[in-house]
Amino acid sequence: MRPLETLLVSTNFLTFVVLAIPRIRTASWAGLLPLTALVMAVVQVSLERYRWQMVPAYALTGVLLLAWLWQRLGPHQPVHWVLVGGTVAIGVLGLLVSTVLPVILPAFSFPLPTGPYAIGTLTYHWVDAGRPELFTPEQDDLREVMVQL
Numbered sequence: 259m260r261p262l263e264t265l266l267v268s269t270n271f272l273t274f275v276v277l278a279i280p281r282i283r284t285a286s287w288a289g290l291l292p293l294t295a296l297v298m299a300v301v302q303v304s305l306e307r308y309r310w311q312m313v314p315a316y317a318l319t320g321v322l323l324l325a326w327l328w329q330r331l332g333p334h335q336p337v338h339w340v341l342v343g344g345t346v347a348i349g350v351l352g353l354l355v356s357t358v359l360p361v362i363l364p365a366f367s368f369p370l371p372t373g374p375y376a377i378g379t380l381t382y383h384w385v386d387a388g389r390p391e392l393f394t395p396e397q398d399d400l401r402e403v404m405v406q407l
Contacts, residue, residue, distance in 0.1 A: 259360045262302040266315055267357050269295040273322045274349050277329065292326035295319045311363045315356035318349075381406045 259267070273291040276282050299319045302312070325345075371377045382405045391399035 260306050260365055262298070262306050263309075263312060263315070263360055266295065266298045266302050266312070266319070267353075267360075269298045270315060270318050270322060270356065271353055273326070274318075274353060277322060277325055278346055278349065283329070289326075289330075292323045296323055306365075309360070309365060311360045312356070314352060314359060318352045318356050321352065322349075379406055 269291065273295050276285075276288040276291050282288055296319060299316055303316075384403050384405065386401040386403075389401040390397075391401050
């Protein structure tokens with residue numbers, strides 16, 4: 259995983275722990291973690307670019323932010339432990355998928371070229387204005403060729 263991806267997954271893990279354990283949730287710094295995870299997701303997409311392998315991590319960031327907002331702004335009702343257990347299980351599964359997928363399918367990159375010459379390709383689209391194209395029904399078509407060097 260790339261560095262900002264690791265930070266995003268770690269922030270999601272800490273946010274999940276804070277939301278799951280009521281004693282930690284009351285700490286003053288704990289309220290900033292869901293917002294920090296959102297900022298980390300935006301920074302990661304901006305700097306390291308989007309990867310489909312990170313979609314579960316992005317989704318988990320959004321779900322954790324919504325859970326945090328629900329805890330802060332939602333109605334406070336009696337806790338049903340079956341619901342809490344299911345929510346924790348889904349959260350653990352989300353954390354597992356958002357961690358394992360980028361590790362199993364890492365970002366692909368070519369090694370830097372070695373040697374005295376830079377290696378690469380150029381693509382050209384040439385149109386010969388002096389020669390008509392014979393194999394099209396249009397009378398005004400000109401001869402064209404694509405070349406990659």
